[in-house]
Amino acid sequence: MAFKIKLVKSLVGCKDDQIATAASLGLRRIGQETVQPDNEATKGKIKKIVHLVQVTEA
Numbered sequence: 001m002a003f004k005i006k007l008v009k010s011l012v013g014c015k016d017d018q019i020a021t022a023a024s025l026g027l028r029r030i031g032q033e034t035v036q037p038d039n040e041a042t043k044g045k046i047k048k049i050v051h052l053v054q055v056t057e058a
Helices: 015-022 040-048
Strands: 003-009 035-036 054-058
Touching: 003 040, 015 040, 035 040
Parallel strands: none
Antiparallel strands: 003 035, 003 054
């Protein structure tokens, strides 16, 4: 399994660690999507920025 992650809210005004987390997932602009593996590291990153992204199973 894998996660399809889409950035749906702006990173402007977010904390630096949240911006870095989004960047580590490959998300820099609103509307960008990425597919990430289903593992604990990815789940932790999603949890940190859950209010900024939309997650579906790929």
